[in-house]
Amino acid sequence: MKKILRTLLCVMLTTALLLPTLVYGAEAAADGSGDTASASEASQPQNADQNANEEKKDIMILYTSDVHCGVDKGFGYAGLEQIRKYEQAKGYEVILVDNGDSIQGDALGLLTKGQTLLDLMNRMGYSVAIPGNHEFDYGVDNFLSLADKAQFQYISCNFRYKGQNVFDPYAIREIGGRKIAFVGVTTPMTITASKPADFQDEKGDFVYSFLQDESGEALYNAVQEAVDDAREEGAEYVIVQGHMGNEDVCRPWTYADVISHTNGIDAFLDGHSHDTDQVIMKNKDGKEIPRSACGTGMQSIGWCRIPVEGEVTAGIYSWTMDDPAPEVLGIENDMSEAVKEARAEVQALMEEKIAVAEQELTICDPVAVDPRWGKVRMVRRAETNLGDLCTDALRVMTGADLAVLGGGGIRVDIPAGDVTMKNIYEVFPFANEVCVIEATGQQILDALEWGARFVPDENGGFFQTSGMTYEIHTYIDSACTKDENGMFTGVDGERRVKNVKIGGSPIDPEAHYKVAGTDFYLLMNGDGHTAFDGAERVDAGGVLDSQVLAGFIVNELGGVIGEEYSEPTGQDRIVIVEEKH
DSSP states (O other): HHHHHHHHHHHHHHHHHHHHGSSSSTTOOOOSSSSSGGGGOOOOOOOOOOGGGOOOOOEEEEEEETTOOTEEETHHHHHHHHHHHHHHHHTTTEEEEEEEEOOOOOOHHHHHTTTTHHHHHHTTTTOEEOOOGGGGGTTTTHHHHHHHSSEEEEEESSEEETTTEESEEEEEHHHHHHHHEEEEEEOTTTTHHSOOOGGGGSSSSBOOEOOOTTSHHHHHHHHHHHHHHHHHHTEEHHHHHHHHOOOOTTTSSSSHHHHHTSSSEEEEEESSSOOOOOOEEEEETTTEEEEEOSSSSSSSSEEEEEEESOOEEEEEEESSSSSSSHHTOOOSSSSHHHHHHHHHHHHHHHOOEEESSSSOOOOOOEEHHHHHHHHETTTTTTTTHHHHHHHHHHHHHHHHHHEEEEGOOSOBBBOOEEEEEEHHHHTTOOBBBBEEEEEEHHHHHHHHHHTTTTTTTTOTTTTEESSSSEEEETTTTOOOOOTTTEEEEEEEEEEEEEEEEEEEEETTTTEEEEEEEHHHHHHHHHGGTTTTTTTTEEEEOOHHHHHHHHHIIIIIIHHHHHHHHGOOSSSEEEEEOOOOO
């Protein structure tokens, strides 16, 4: 039986190499910032010594990104190990790299603050990795401690402490008879996407940065300098490992912005936006550069081929089944055992039933389907029943007048049926502390305005709410202003948030209200929310969001999430007004 399964795996992987969606450039598409071209026009090797080809070997870079603790999902680490062996058997010199957001995503990361994931990465044999924004979710000091324990090298050309690089901007690896440079670049959105307070000193001044100037020039210059330095050190190829993404909210720091403002890059392996787009676009000199992304949760594994002769190409292996590849194909290797051991340590707690959900609690649109993403995520731009549940938990369990919670902090659905602690930790994987502040009505209005500035587009800082209702008039352009770090500074024009009511009564800008939330949004300026600066904290603290949600469901709802949360679109707490009446 095992022989049959191994044969099946080999056939599937061989077939994968022939599928158009897996071969770089076959369905290349630009995101609006760059030109597309055929795969035959992809990047050519630089500084290749054609007279020494017999001493060189074809190189295969396997890359992962946005694993988010999904070490046993999709291909999983066991499938990754099997693909590595498969490529090695074909004669490739293989190197493994990661593009960030690996150590956070479910209880496996939360309960160990990323340590278990780092241990698995060490065992997996990664060579180079970069920090994504979620590497900092358990604190900067925690991540730096993990980086010290890593048996691979973290790099980033734009993660700075008091103006100096925290990590080397690039790493050179000699493989296949050639020097390959890897340049790391982390999205400047990290300064607000993670806890801004963690990047500040005791005076509230930012001592860490990601070169988040609004022009993007500081970032482009850092990447270019790293590329040039790597070339000067003898690198024949330069591969950028990016955690940049393709979303409009990421501009001017998307992968396309970086490629179009630099030269000398042979391929750009990207993460952050969870897409699987395979693109060829022109750099600032008009040379065509491949950009590849491999999605999230190990559903795809990225590859970049550097042959002895020919062009650099990139693409992905994709696993489209719901059940993980290791289970379906019966893959058993060192990594399958390592992952099982890691999961076993938290399994008993995670599988304990604590409640029943009579319907699905969702972060997604109940009907709409995107051809690329599947379900359409709505929690970052509209009310959902899971948003209602989570904010009700914060308000009720703290006794506050109202609660707010950014949709970016509510990560996954709770399926109908038994609810376990695993479900709770997956909804709230960041271990944020619940807090209560006393804020003015005007501060609340400003915070709502900042959170609603991108609607109908997504924004992690879009506020789900309890004890409060409001309207967003999307025909009015946002008048919010921000500083060079992307932090809210005010409103300069007509507001799009209107008819705000607390407890059924119109909000009083001069009155004071007790606002429940998490420290990420209320105290640490998460997603750029500064409107609550100066508000007094009035609770004792020390309780995590996951604990509060579990306590609310068990103690206040009696272990049954019932009829009041039956509508996926919520209870009309947030109304979108698209046209002026």
